[in-house]
Structure formats: structure tokens, C-alpha cells
Amino acid sequence: MSGLETVKIIVDAEKEASKMLNDAQVKALEIRKQVDPMIGAEREKRLSKARKEAESLVQRAEAEGKAEAARIKEDSMEKTKRDLQKAFSARLAAEKALFEIIMG
């Protein structure tokens, strides 16, 4: 093999090595470029799911609150009704007792 041929083989190898490195850099750049959109998409997907969950949580609480409020209202009306019936039947006894206080 002549000296010229040897140099050519080495130059070709250098070129091939340079191309390998260049390809690797391109691939690395591609990998880095994919990160931001990937994160953006993942973030949007997960936060959108969390927002939906939050909305449903609030709606559920509203419904539960209304249901509990209705229960409390009903119980309270029932108790007030009982108390007032009792008070109404004790009305005359109260009148008599207060009249006696005034009369001394």
C-alpha cells in the first residue's frame, strides 16, 4: 500500500468518525428538543384532570352541604314545632305565674 493510499484511508476514517459525532450531537439535540413539549403535554393532561377532580369535589361538597342543611332544617323544624307545642300548652300556667309576680 502506498503512502497516499494510507493517508486516504485515515482521512476517510476521520470523516466517518466526525460524522458519527455529528449524528450523535443531532440526536442529543433532538432528545433535548422533545423535553419541553413532552412536559407541556404531560402538565396540561395532569392539571386538567386535577382541575376536573377539584370541580367535582366542590360540586359534591355543595350537594352534600345542601343535603345536610336540608336534614338539619327538617330536624330543627321538627324540634321547634315540638318545643312550641309544649310552650303553647304551658301558656296559661305561665300567665298565671307572671300574674302572681305582678300581684306580689
Place this chain on the structure above:
Amino acid sequence: MSETSKFTEDILAVAKEKARQIVEQAEQERQRILEDANSSISREENEIIRNAQTEAEGIKRREISEVRHQAKLLEQSEKDKILSSVLDGVKARLRESTSDQNAHFAYLTRLAVDGIRQLGMDNVNIHLTSEDLKRIDSTQFAHEISKLTSPIMLEIAKEPIEASGGLIVASKDDKIRIVNTFDQRFEALEPRMLIQAGRILFSEK
């Protein structure tokens, strides 16, 4: 293998290894960024859920608190109505009590005697309502009072007082007065009456 071939193979092996490291480093970097992003997104998710939980608890609490407040107001308003009707009933009983002449006469005598004792004077005027001035014999009234007090000068005033019942015992110059009218007694005794009425009407027992 020739020296040249070995040399070129070395060049290519080094380049291959370097290329592998470049790609591997990019992938590691990507992995680290993704992990950081994952933690950050998790924090955001948690915050959204935590805020919603706080809002939900607030909504629930407000709904319940509002209905409890309304129920309490309604209960209080109904209780006030009953209490007012009882107080009106007492006033009616007081008016009716004046129709039993003997009992009313005795009651007024007692009010007058109490007033005279409180005043602690030996010359007094007694003021009555126009109804009592009409139906009560002043001389007999003064006589009955005198029997229950130490000897004093007593006069029944001609001018009636504006009251639903009861009387006023006053010093001769009218400057010092013991007001024993129904209205005054009602006002003075109202706190005690309200407590008593509350016990009778709304006690839990």
C-alpha cells in the same frame, strides 16, 4: 491486521464511544428534567386539590351555618310570639282582676300600705286611676289603709293618674313618689317575669 487498519479502527471506536456518551448524556439530562417536571406538576396537582378541598369545606360549612342561623331565627321569632301572647294575657288578667271589687280593693290597700312604708312619711297623697276613683269609696279606702299603718295624714288625690291599674303614693308636695301602678310594676318586674316565663314555657325538662 495492518497498522493502518488498526489505527482507523481505533479512531472509529473512540468516535463511537464519544457519540454513545453524547446521546447517553442527553438522555440522562432528559430523564432528570422529566423527574423535576414530574415533581413540579405533582405539587401543582396537590395544590389544586387542596384548594378545592378548602373551598368545598367552606361551601359545606356555609350551607350548614346558614340553615342553622335561619332555623334559630325562626325558632326565636316563634318563641317571641308565644312570650308576647303570654305577656298580653297577663295584662288582660290584670285588667280583669279589677272587676272583682273586693279582691281589687284589698290589693290596692296592700299597694298603698307598701308605698307608704317605702315612702316613710306621715303625710301622704294617694293617686288612683279614674276607674278606681269612681268605684272606690275614698273614706273607706283611707280608713282601711290607716288600720294597717302607723297613724298618718292621708288624702286621696282628686286628679286621676294615667295607668291601667294600681296607684301612686306621694309626699304631700308630690316631689317624692312611690309608683305602684300596674304599668310600672310590669316594667320593673319584666326581667324576672321573662326568666320565669322562659322556665315554664321553654325549659327542656
